Amino acid sequence: VTSHGRIEVLPVTGLPEFTTGDVLGIAICRAARIAEGDVVAISQKVVSKVEGRLRRLEDVDPRDEARRFAVELDRDPRQIELILAESAAILRAERGTLITRTRHGFVCANAGIDGSNMPGPGVVALLPEDPDASARRIRAEIRERTGRKVGVIVTDSFGRAWRVGQSEVAIGCAGLTPLDDWRGRTDAAGRPLAATLIAIADQAAAASDLARDKTSGTPVSIVRGLSHHVTADDGPGAAAIPRPESEDLFL
Amino acid sequence: VTSHGRIEVLPVTGLPEFTTGDVLGIAICRAARIAEGDVVAISQKVVSKVEGRLRRLEDVDPRDEARRFAVELDRDPRQIELILAESAAILRAERGTLITRTRHGFVCANAGIDGSNMPGPGVVALLPEDPDASARRIRAEIRERTGRKVGVIVTDSFGRAWRVGQSEVAIGCAGLTPLDDWRGRTDAAGRPLAATLIAIADQAAAASDLARDKTSGTPVSIVRGLSHHVTADDGPGAAAIPRPESEDLFL
Numbered sequence: 113v114t115s116h117g118r119i120e121v122l123p124v125t126g127l128p129e130f131t132t133g134d135v136l137g138i139a140i141c142r143a144a145r146i147a148e149g150d151v152v153a154i155s156q157k158v159v160s161k162v163e164g165r166l167r168r169l170e171d172v173d174p175r176d177e178a179r180r181f182a183v184e185l186d187r188d189p190r191q192i193e194l195i196l197a198e199s200a201a202i203l204r205a206e207r208g209t210l211i212t213r214t215r216h217g218f219v220c221a222n223a224g225i226d227g228s229n230m231p232g233p234g235v236v237a238l239l240p241e242d243p244d245a246s247a248r249r250i251r252a253e254i255r256e257r258t259g260r261k262v263g264v265i266v267t268d269s270f271g272r273a274w275r276v277g278q279s280e281v282a283i284g285c286a287g288l289t290p291l292d293d294w295r296g297r298t299d300a301a302g303r304p305l306a307a308t309l310i311a312i313a314d315q316a317a318a319a320s321d322l323a324r325d326k327t328s329g330t331p332v333s334i335v336r337g338l339s340h341h342v343t344a345d346d347g348p349g350a351a352a353i354p355r356p357e358s359e360d361l362f363l
Numbered sequence: 364v365t366s367h368g369r370i371e372v373l374p375v376t377g378l379p380e381f382t383t384g385d386v387l388g389i390a391i392c393r394a395a396r397i398a399e400g401d402v403v404a405i406s407q408k409v410v411s412k413v414e415g416r417l418r419r420l421e422d423v424d425p426r427d428e429a430r431r432f433a434v435e436l437d438r439d440p441r442q443i444e445l446i447l448a449e450s451a452a453i454l455r456a457e458r459g460t461l462i463t464r465t466r467h468g469f470v471c472a473n474a475g476i477d478g479s480n481m482p483g484p485g486v487v488a489l490l491p492e493d494p495d496a497s498a499r500r501i502r503a504e505i506r507e508r509t510g511r512k513v514g515v516i517v518t519d520s521f522g523r524a525w526r527v528g529q530s531e532v533a534i535g536c537a538g539l540t541p542l543d544d545w546r547g548r549t550d551a552a553g554r555p556l557a558a559t560l561i562a563i564a565d566q567a568a569a570a571s572d573l574a575r576d577k578t579s580g581t582p583v584s585i586v587r588g589l590s591h592h593v594t595a596d597d598g599p600g601a602a603a604i605p606r607p608e609s610e611d612l613f614l
Contacts, residue, residue: 119372277562311528318569
């Protein structure tokens, strides 16, 4: 297998609406023909749904801190409460935006919580409890049904520092090298490479989003052509991606 | 044209080594069959080469500030001089890393300057002077030769705040919507969408990188399937992507 070549991104159509307890891996295998070495990219929203990570705002009792932020940011205190409960640290609370580090270590707006494509008003989805575990489970489901070795990424749309717009990134990953380490390798002339740790899982997430339709959902795409990054074991997962706090210059 | 569907990323092989004055658009049309609506993704390195944006370190005379940073960061003062000359502001200078805002407004390490895949040792490539203008020029070259309307992005590998690894982003863009604006649109149930400004050009850049080989270069890929984002006019370019300083929470 070469380290480069043609890539295809195929949206998976015809998936049902998902609800708590559904087995995503089986549904994906029913809707799509999965090939050995495919990377299956799944929007966190449907993973959260099948894992019962939905919350009704009417059931949420905001702490005092959440009420204070809600006033400051002109937001619903119950949403703020959920964000605080899912966060390990608050980075910025300005102009209506709450940027935190989630318990998983991801820095994003609103701890990844949002209310679009939910089964009812006043219902929001939290990120999966452990998106790497979700990816491993779905990988095993696909393996069991097809006998094929695939990579699985759980993806979400994150804003970025310094650049406007959201890009899809990997928040969970199994069977795919999340970061391709080129440190110590050199160019054709033997000089060090500038890019040395390639964010494969995040780039695959971004690619997967290009084939999606935000309105209808299209929560699953297949990224084909990355089998050289698909591994026999589950690997370190997206837990390898957050920069350690001690090394981060922008916390 | 639908707003989603199958995407292909095709590496362009058989390109020559480029040098100052080469016409990239013609070389790309010789090496690849370009289709209407394709997005042609070009690594900044070859754009810098044809535009004569290479510098010999032996020709660089570092200012005092560059010498001070060089000692502090244990770096070559001539490289630091080039970085300072290409930057509008210094954001961080720590642990060997100099993160600045370039004159174009991009936040990245070393003002995007690096020495890999260069024609000789002690030679480095600066980013193109105006990567949007580069993209427009190459787009016109392809248009003239093929009669086809394409999008062009000039891409570079940038590190990210909070996440380790580099991802390819767009630093120049022509004929492609850099940001797909979904603000005000709603999900199937009429609720606001969480992701409202989709970083199409950056996601296309990330996708393009998956088909590349860092060692051999493979500096050009074609992203096929985004014709619904390819525009008749050149559009705002990647200049639309840097977050305005006044709105950035992480400068």
